Amino acid sequence: MKSGKQRREEIKTKRLARLRAAHAPNPYMPIKTVPLGAVAVDPTQLTHNNTYGLLPSLYIDTPFVCKDCGAHEIWTAKQQKWWYEIAKGRIDTRAARCRPCRLVERARVEEARHVSQAGMALKIEMKKNNDESRRPNHN
Numbered sequence: 287m288k289s290g291k292q293r294r295e296e297i298k299t300k301r302l303a304r305l306r307a308a309h310a311p312n313p314y315m316p317i318k319t320v321p322l323g324a325v326a327v328d329p330t331q332l333t334h335n336n337t338y339g340l341l342p343s344l345y346i347d348t349p350f351v352c353k354d355c356g357a358h359e360i361w362t363a364k365q366q367k368w369w370y371e372i373a374k375g376r377i378d379t380r381a382a383r384c385r386p387c388r389l390v391e392r393a394r395v396e397e398a399r400h401v402s403q404a405g406m407a408l409k410i411e412m413k414k415n416n417d418e419s420r421r422p423n424h425n
């Protein structure tokens with residue numbers, strides 16, 4: 287019978303062999319090719335992503351369906367690089383709308399913001415007037 291120490295040594299050796307086999311290059315695997323139009327990621331521009339998750343190494347043209355009009359669009363690698371690295375978009379965000387729908391959505395949000403701000407201004411004005419009328423008169 288083997289001692290515990292011998293058994294542990296055996297397990298360790300097998301585990302190491304398994305690890306080496308997993309990391310050895312597989313001659314039957316096709317050589318990974320970089321897809322056409324792929325753009326390299328600049329990891330120094332992705333530090334705003336506070337994540338333990340893996341960051342991509344390439345941007346690849348990605349098809350998507352516009353959530354508003356259902357148009358089939360391509361989110362290009364170049365657009366992704368701009369979005370994630372220049373505009374500092376979060377790495378888990380994806381393209382959702384085609385360009386025309388994006389412009390419509392932007393106008394809608396802008397309009398809603400104006401309405402909201404006008405409402406807030408009115409509310410503040412009314413509260414101010416109300417407070418003044420409630421102030422005790424010592425004359």
Ligand SMILES: [Zn+2]
Pocket residue numbers: 352353354355356357383384385386387388
């Ligand atoms: Zn659309």
